[in-house]
Amino acid sequence: MVVFMHMEAPMKIRKVIFPVGGLGTRFYPITKVIPKEMLGILDKPLIQYAFEEALGAGIKQFIFVTRHGKTSIEDYCDHVLTHMERFDSSKCSFCYVRQGEPRGLGHAVLCARHLVDNEPFAVISADDYISHSSSCIGEMIKHYHGSNMAAIMNVPKKDVSKYGIMDVEKENDKTIIARSVDEKPSVEKAKSTHAIVGRYILTHEIFDVLKNLKPGVKNEIQLTDALLQMIPTHGLVGFKFEGKRFDCGSQEGLLEAILHVSSNDKKLAGVIKKFYENIPP
Numbered sequence: 001m002v003v004f005m006h007m008e009a010p011m012k013i014r015k016v017i018f019p020v021g022g023l024g025t026r027f028y029p030i031t032k033v034i035p036k037e038m039l040g041i042l043d044k045p046l047i048q049y050a051f052e053e054a055l056g057a058g059i060k061q062f063i064f065v066t067r068h069g070k071t072s073i074e075d076y077c078d079h080v081l082t083h084m085e086r087f088d089s090s091k092c093s094f095c096y097v098r099q100g101e102p103r104g105l106g107h108a109v110l111c112a113r114h115l116v117d118n119e120p121f122a123v124i125s126a127d128d129y130i131s132h133s134s135s136c137i138g139e140m141i142k143h144y145h146g147s148n149m150a151a152i153m154n155v156p157k158k159d160v161s162k163y164g165i166m167d168v169e170k171e172n173d174k175t176i177i178a179r180s181v182d183e184k185p186s187v188e189k190a191k192s193t194h195a196i197v198g199r200y201i202l203t204h205e206i207f208d209v210l211k212n213l214k215p216g217v218k219n220e221i222q223l224t225d226a227l228l229q230m231i232p233t234h235g236l237v238g239f240k241f242e243g244k245r246f247d248c249g250s251q252e253g254l255l256e257a258i259l260h261v262s263s264n265d266k267k268l269a270g271v272i273k274k275f276y277e278n279i280p281p
């Protein structure tokens with residue numbers, strides 16, 4: 001049976017975890033020395049878009065789960081992010097925690113346990129860039145009422161095995177209530193095409209579940225497996241966000257994101273147009 005906590009007003013989310021400990025193998029060789037999250041959409045790295053999204057949602061504490069070879073992210077925080085107009089150093093803080101080895105997204109989240117305490121928190125994967133009229137995580141916070149929540153989008157059936165896929169118990173306009181969730185199912189086994197993308201609001205009880213979790217798909221500690229285990233006690237809500245998501249962990253997705261952002265810039269849109277005009281048919 002699914003149990004939900006009933007809250008009258010949306011809950012305040014003060015903390016966000018940015019898991020930036022992955023290897024980024026789909027971008028080898030560049031990610032051997034440059035963190036994937038420092039790849040750019042034009043003049044800003046992916047981590048800045050993620051940071052601006054969290055800042056725009058009123059989040060004040062930014063926790064980076066980082067690892068060997070990723071210190072340029074910390075340098076970027078010092079040199080750029082702390083100097084942004086909306087960043088108030090008397091109220092906001094940065095924390096860094098190391099993930100000794102890349103054991104999966106669930107393990108990365110677990111690494112930040114001691115910085116979160118007993119409160120719900122956000123998770124943003126910077127390699128999922130979401131173009132939104134304000135802030136995707138901000139929109140989720142407005143609809144958050146105490147269950148575990150993950151952003152979802154519809155994907156083509158052939159792509160389900162790249163994602164965590166929710167099985168729908170109940171579907172509303174903005175949300176679905178999940179009956180179960182399955183990490184990277186085969187096309188035959190997938191129960192729907194509602195795929196989880198890199199935005200979550202999680203209850204702190206997830207840390208106990210992650211701690212005891214056995215490795216799953218790809219021999220990694222999967223966040224999806226923890227969400228599945230918690231459905232009977234905490235429920236799982238899939239949130240249909242506004243805006244467009246780009247998988248910048250893949251070369252195709254990063255290219256699309258660059259084209260998307262450029263096409264909204266008058267000068268650069270002209271460059272794209274000219275480029276295509278000059279390509280022989």
Ligand code: UTP
Nearest residue numbers: 019020021022023024025026102103104105108
């Ligand atoms: P991905 O599944 O894209 O893995 O991680 P990856 O290693 O970064 O990239 P590929 O698949 O090898 O190309 C999704 C998010 O989870 C983080 C990544 O940094 C990314 O933001 N992550 C993943 C960690 O922080 N630690 C891990 O052990 C794995």
